[in-house]
Amino acid sequence: MASDLPRTLKVLWGVAERPARGPQPTLSLDRIVATAIEIADRDGLAALSMARLAERLGCAPMSLYRHVANKDELLVFMQNTAPGEPPVLPPGWRDGLVTWVRALRGVLYAHPWILQATAGRPPLEPGQLAWLDRGLSAFRDTPLSHRERGDLVLAALYLARGEAHINAVLLSGPPDVTEDYGTLLARFVTADRFPALAEAIAAGEFGGGEPDNSFEIGLARLLDGIELLITAREDQPGPQPA
Amino acid sequence: MASDLPRTLKVLWGVAERPARGPQPTLSLDRIVATAIEIADRDGLAALSMARLAERLGCAPMSLYRHVANKDELLVFMQNTAPGEPPVLPPGWRDGLVTWVRALRGVLYAHPWILQATAGRPPLEPGQLAWLDRGLSAFRDTPLSHRERGDLVLAALYLARGEAHINAVLLSGPPDVTEDYGTLLARFVTADRFPALAEAIAAGEFGGGEPDNSFEIGLARLLDGIELLITAREDQPGPQPA
DNA sequence: CCCATCTGCGTATGTCCTACGCAGCTGAGC
DNA sequence: GCTCAGCTGCGTAGGACATACGCAGATGGG
Numbered sequence: 001m002a003s004d005l006p007r008t009l010k011v012l013w014g015v016a017e018r019p020a021r022g023p024q025p026t027l028s029l030d031r032i033v034a035t036a037i038e039i040a041d042r043d044g045l046a047a048l049s050m051a052r053l054a055e056r057l058g059c060a061p062m063s064l065y066r067h068v069a070n071k072d073e074l075l076v077f078m079q080n081t082a083p084g085e086p087p088v089l090p091p092g093w094r095d096g097l098v099t100w101v102r103a104l105r106g107v108l109y110a111h112p113w114i115l116q117a118t119a120g121r122p123p124l125e126p127g128q129l130a131w132l133d134r135g136l137s138a139f140r141d142t143p144l145s146h147r148e149r150g151d152l153v154l155a156a157l158y159l160a161r162g163e164a165h166i167n168a169v170l171l172s173g174p175p176d177v178t179e180d181y182g183t184l185l186a187r188f189v190t191a192d193r194f195p196a197l198a199e200a201i202a203a204g205e206f207g208g209g210e211p212d213n214s215f216e217i218g219l220a221r222l223l224d225g226i227e228l229l230i231t232a233r234e235d236q237p238g239p240q241p242a
Numbered sequence: 243m244a245s246d247l248p249r250t251l252k253v254l255w256g257v258a259e260r261p262a263r264g265p266q267p268t269l270s271l272d273r274i275v276a277t278a279i280e281i282a283d284r285d286g287l288a289a290l291s292m293a294r295l296a297e298r299l300g301c302a303p304m305s306l307y308r309h310v311a312n313k314d315e316l317l318v319f320m321q322n323t324a325p326g327e328p329p330v331l332p333p334g335w336r337d338g339l340v341t342w343v344r345a346l347r348g349v350l351y352a353h354p355w356i357l358q359a360t361a362g363r364p365p366l367e368p369g370q371l372a373w374l375d376r377g378l379s380a381f382r383d384t385p386l387s388h389r390e391r392g393d394l395v396l397a398a399l400y401l402a403r404g405e406a407h408i409n410a411v412l413l414s415g416p417p418d419v420t421e422d423y424g425t426l427l428a429r430f431v432t433a434d435r436f437p438a439l440a441e442a443i444a445a446g447e448f449g450g451g452e453p454d455n456s457f458e459i460g461l462a463r464l465l466d467g468i469e470l471l472i473t474a475r476e477d478q479p480g481p482q483p484a
Numbered sequence: 485c486c487c488a489t490c491t492g493c494g495t496a497t498g499t500c501c502t503a504c505g506c507a508g509c510t511g512a513g514c
Numbered sequence: 515g516c517t518c519a520g521c522t523g524c525g526t527a528g529g530a531c532a533t534a535c536g537c538a539g540a541t542g543g544g
Contacts, residue, residue, distance in 0.1 A: 013430060022521025023509040049500065060524045062502080071501070116360060118411050122423045129436055136438035146447040148459070154405075155460020161407060162400025170358050181364045188255060194371055196378035205388040217390070217395025221467030228466050264490025265540040291531060302493045304533080313532065 008073050012080055012125050027059060031066045033077045037111065040078065044172060045113035075117040080125035082111045086134035093230070094223055098139030101219065105133065108164035112172045115165045133181040143233040159218055167211040200237055250315050254322055254367055269301060271309045275319045279353070282320065287355035287416060296387055297301035317359040322367035324353045335472070336465055338380030343461065345400040346373065348405035354414045356409045385475045401460055409453040 010016045011029070035056050040048045049072060054061040068074045087103040089096035123129060135153040145153070155169060182201070191198040251260045253271070277298050282290045292313060296303040310316045329345040331338035350356060365371060377395040386394070424443070434442040 021509095021511055021519065025522065027523080050502085051500075062525075064521050065502070066522060066524095089331075102274075115407070116358070118358060118407075122427075124423075124426060124430065126430070126435075128440065129431065129439060133436035133439040135440060139519085140438065146442040147447045147455070150442060150447070151456040151459040151465065154456035155401065155463065156458070158401050158404025158408070158460060159397065160404070162402070162404035163396075165357070165360075165403060165407065166400070168262040169331070170363065181366075182365060188366065189371065193368075194286075194375035196382065197371060197375040201380060202391060203388045205392070213389075214393040214396035214400070217393040218400060218464065219472065221394065221397065222460065222464045223467065224470050225463030225466035225468075228470070229463065261490060263488065263542055265492085265542095269492080292533085293531070303531095304494075305492050307533070308493095308502065318489060 007069060008076055008126060012077070025066075026068060027057065027063060029077070031065060032057065032067055033074070033081050033238065036074060037082050039079050040113040041111055045116050048113075073096075076125065079114055079117060080127040080240060082114060083107045083127050083131060086131045089134065091140055093138050093140075093142050094227065097135070097153075097156055097226075098219070100131075100135045100138055102159050104135075104157065105160040105164055105215065108160065109168045109171075110165070114166040115169065142230050144230065148229075155222060156219070158221060159215065163211075163215040167215075171211075249311060251284055251366060253380065254319070267308075269299065269305060271308060271319070274299065274306060274309055277323050277457070279320050282355040283353055287358050290355075299450065300374055318367065321356055321359060322369035325349045325369050325373060326357060326375045331376065331380055335380050335382075335384050336469065339377070339395075339398055339468075340461070341404050342373075342377045342380055346377075346399065347402040347457065351410045351413075354410040356408070357403060357411065364409060384472050386472065390471075398461070399462060400459060401457065405453075405457040405460075409457075413451075457469050 005015070007016075032053070036048060038051055039053060039056060050064055051061045054064055057064075060104050064074075066078070083104075083106070087099055123132065132153070135157070136149055139149040139152070142149070186201055189197050189201055247257070249258075274295070278290060278295055281295060281298060292306055296306055299306075306316075310319070325346075326349070329341055331341050365374065372440045374395070377399070378391055381391040381394070384391070428443055431439050431443055
């Protein structure tokens with residue numbers, strides 16, 4: 001096992017063997033990844049360069065490449081580490097899924113760069129799989145099929161990621177908007193070009209709300225819809241369709 | 243009006259005045275943006291450099307800067323143009339929203355780079371606002387408040403963007419996975435570390451489905467939840483809560 | 485006819501990532 | 515205790531990239 005695996009996965013799963021001979025490493029992968037996460041959290045992903053990371057670590061830029069194959073691999077390690085452990089879920093599928101997806105959203109708000117570092121590959125990191133596993137566990141006592149559980153956990157994940165991608169990155173940037181967003185919007189939106197939008201703005205109910213609203217409102221609807229499916233399945237037990 | 247606006251917005255809304263004196267431009271903003279979109283669609287956002295774009299256009303790299311302030315501005319123009327016109331919606335809020343969000347997802351699959359080019363700013367481009375307006379119009383004949391409509395349209399948008407961000411970028415890359423994803427997954431997922439995940443894999447219902455499933459399943463649940471809200475509001479008309 | 489003004493672009497700078505290879509340290513084997 | 519394989523840290527250099535600055539030529543208003 002683990003012979004033809006790409007190096008990145010070997011390291012992630014701890015399969016990589018440790019060398020015996022050689023000097024004591026002053027750098028460690030953990031320290032590199034932790035410092036890289038720190039920089040990305042504080043100054044954004046664009047500010048994370050190998051040179052700046054080395055400077056913060058007190059070593060030469062090329063030293064990093066002894067522990068990391070390239071910058072993309074570093075980003076994979078960061079994505080694996082940053083989320084930490086998934087939360088312990090309360091009993092009941094609804095409370096469980098809410099706890100899970102709110103915690104996930106919290107992680108994305110704390111580390112907005114996760115959404116900018118695209119994986120380009122299905123999740124195989126232990127960190128990602130731990131979260132996925134915990135999310136699935138919320139449906140443990142429901143009559144849903146495994147495929148349905150997976151699809152619904154993913155739907156909740158999409159909601160959190162989609163919202164965070166728009167709002168978290170927005171909050172992390174400098175608020176250099178010269179004018180208020182609502183004012184600027186009202187300046188462009190005319191009833192002939194954008195009728196529905198103009199109506200909403202005229203009602204004074206747009207652009208002013210906290211960004212929390214759309215996530216929580218959407219999540220509540222999604223959960224209501226799932227509840228409908230679960231109760232329908234409970235009333236009529238039988239061979240679960242795939 | 244339009245005096246203290248940033249240059250990018252002036253150009254987007256066609257407020258920029260045209261010069262009279264000077265040579266006939268051989269380059270145009272439209273041609274630059276269209277070619278840039280072409281490159282990003284075909285080879286990904288990473289392959290879009292000012293040098294490559296200029297080469298494709300048959301001009302020198304620095305010529306582009308007469309029409310575009312910098313690369314970030316070019317990305318804003320691309321994001322404004324690529325989505326095109328939003329679809330005409332069928333009557334009925336449910337059919338309307340489904341049509342809208344499926345079309346939105348189609349745009350994201352056709353231009354995956356849209357999700358990698360972060361805005362870092364609330365949407366003010368006419369292209370984005372046109373889609374938002376069309377989405378809001380789906381709820382025209384419902385008893386929902388304007389704030390609720392906005393939140394629900396955004397929830398659908400989050401679902402589409404979240405799903406596309408994971409799956410569309412995945413499809414655009416080369417399928418260089420040496421092993422099947424399911425095989426690779428089964429190799430790492432053990433029942434002691436990931437109990438729920440292992441159970442799903444043992445049931446053979448994970449990792450094999452089309453990526454369509456999770457989007458459509460989640461969307462159906464979200465719509466069911468919205469329907470619940472609307473029928474409840476219809477049965478009990480009164481002063482709409484904000 | 486003149487020149488203000490605009491377009492296209494050549495040059496150069498600073499910032500990236502990273503391939504390559506060297507010097508010094510360390511501990512396994514004898 | 516000696517030797518040296520193999521490892522660590524890193525200096526140098528090359529290639530790609532965005533873009534500031536300023537110049538030559540074209541063009542049309544007065």
